[in-house]
Amino acid sequence: MQISIKNLYKNYQLNGLEVPAIRGIDLTIKKGEFSAIAGPSGSGKTTLLNIIGGLDRPTAGEIRVGNDDLNKLNQKELSDLRLHRIGFIFQAYNLIPVLTALENVEYVLLLQGVLKEERTTRSTRILEEVGLGEYINRFPKELSGGQQQRVAVARAIVSEPEIILADEPTANLDQKTGALLLDLMHDLNHKKNITFLFSTHDQMVMEKARRLVYLTDGTSNSDTFRGHGHFKDNKIKKKSKKKSN
């Protein structure tokens, strides 16, 4: 399932002013990619991921996830899309504080309507997979940042989505933990053929990504592919900067 974005614009309203966050992006993400969107703070990474995940709607342009034109889906259908086909990972982990690690993971399956027994076994297995087998009954505040983000990864993959969108997943972690997390995600990408798209301004993450899309001021000004650890140069797409008003 691929993501295709054509001529995407997003403006925000702030105190009556139009704030352009994305200014004309064309991008295609193929199934199984392990790609990063990089760029300085405020360049529109989060906005782009939110739009891909159907959490936000573009001001103009086309966005397709698989066969679905997101502009044509209503809120309920977007929720279902996220529930079944997209997983989210956030910079601040965003676990539900009143639920244990296991319950946090189970929650997604509950929303999917999976029965109790299966919920528990699947969630436990996934948590073991991400190396948290001993911590399943701990509450988020009893876990370290790295462990919490692993729970978040488990929560994202337990529903067996096709795409995982991770918004600066390592930004709150130290170098070593971040690297381990990235290895875990890379592993999952490899094993389960889940598409990973993360935003980052972490050099290490950029290095580990197979493809690096660079955003500045809401447009991509470089798109680099790397195969098997080698750089594979691609032409720099430069769009004429249209001011959408």
Added chain:
Amino acid sequence: MKFLLTISLRNLLRQKRRNIFLGSAMAFGVMILITANSFSHGVSDIMFNKLIVYMTGHVGITFNEGTGRRIPIFRDKERILKVIQNNIKKDEIADVDEAIGMFCRAIGNGKADNVVVVGIDMSKQVSEELEKEYMESFNVVEGSYDDLARDDIENPVLLSRQKAESLNVKRNDVIRIRFQNVYGQDMAARAVVVGLMANDNLFMQGVLFVELKNIKKMMGYRPQECGNIQIILKNPVRDAVKTADRLHEALNPGPAFIAGTVRGAAKAGVTILPFMADNDSKRIMRESFKLASGRLDDVLAKDGVMIGRRLAGLIGAYPGSKISISFKPRFADKDASFTCKVNGIFTGPPDEEEKLIYMHESLFYKYFYSNLPDIIKDKDKAYIPPDDSPFSKALGTEWVLLDRTATTDDATKKEAQIAKKKIKAMTMDVNTMYETASDVLKLEGVLNLVTLIAVLILFFIIVLGVINTLRMSIRERTREIGTIRAIGMQKRDVRSIFILETVSLTFFASICGVVLAFIVMELLSLIKFNVVDNPMGILLLNQRLHFLPTISGIIFNILFIILIAAATAYFPSRRAAAMSAADALRHYE
């Protein structure tokens, strides 16, 4: 659902202080509501089932005989009881009483006091429940309640310890009482104290109780006669008006007549009919009467009768002559008889000329009531002009049934009108507590107000508390809302989470509130109020506040409160759910 509930409960615990605060406020409100409700219900219970029962009954039938002194008497007790029996379902009626009481001067041992003597019917079978209630309210501490029924003691009497003190009497002492009987004659009687009551009920403290048949005898009632009737219903609020209306319909009077024998020079069977003395009836008589002899003004006078021409011929009567009439009363073996003057002789259809005597009502009812004829048995014997006869509108009935009224004000107005009419026949009125005890019932309104205020307090606590608490929770948990929306939760479910949280809090608070209310009620009813001369004393039962919580009331209240809370929570929760997920995720505090 269970999972959502778990989340709700854990979330409630998360902001413990805030939720405990809101929960306590709710519990407090519930406590007030339940307490107020139970109190209100308790007072209603006192009013309907205790006070009104003793004062006026739920439905009353009152009688007034005589124009000067109005005598509360009905001459055929059995008949009235049968009407009651036939018109009220057995399972709706709790008791039927004769309300007989009188003001007396009582003289004890060197001390005298004014008292009210009230009759209790010991002969009648009452339900065990009611019996128990009676025993409780009498609370005889010395002597025995059952001794009231003894006939080897002269007028056994039961009185409160307070009264016994003020009369300086003990058990077995004799009290002399002086009173007027129903006919206005001064009487005296002796009564023997058979028991003392330790009674907190203000009403009962000034009362001397004697067996009904004794007081009736003292007051001049014959055994077949009865005083005003009080009916106690099982469900007065539901049935009182309906029952009164039904009785009213059944008590429609028939024509009044005396069927007897008239003696002049010879004797003949005769029917004596009363014509009414009000202006309308007199006009009818004037216009329709054909006199053979005598003057019309004499004819309508009170002192004599008009007799049909044939009948006059038969017995040799003429204007100015005396005739004697005798008849068989219903409740006597001997014939009753009286004489009267012939004022005029009328002509008319043969039957009327031969069989009728018209008598002024003020004369007629004197004979009629004092020796009630057997109306039902005599009906065939009597001749009564057909309904289309011009006279039938001017003829008197067995009694005059007053119109039903709804309120005390209407009843008072009605009474004033009746007084002006100078009705000579006995008047009969069927009334309910809404007319006779409306002052007491007004209290209900006050109590409902108290409950309403409690509801309002609670309402504000809930509305302000819930909105405020939810707003804070939602603000604090905005990012969490964004997260659960991101992992695929529908808006509707987000809304449910917050509503569920509020509902669970309200539910627990309500349970605590109910427990609290029971504790408060228990404590409040420990207090003993010593109000002897305060009218609010009637709101007390045995000098204590009377709370009567009901399961249905409590359940209703809890559901009501939960409903308000859920409705209040709905709007902030909907706002939370409608928030843009992307914005919510960017929310940092």
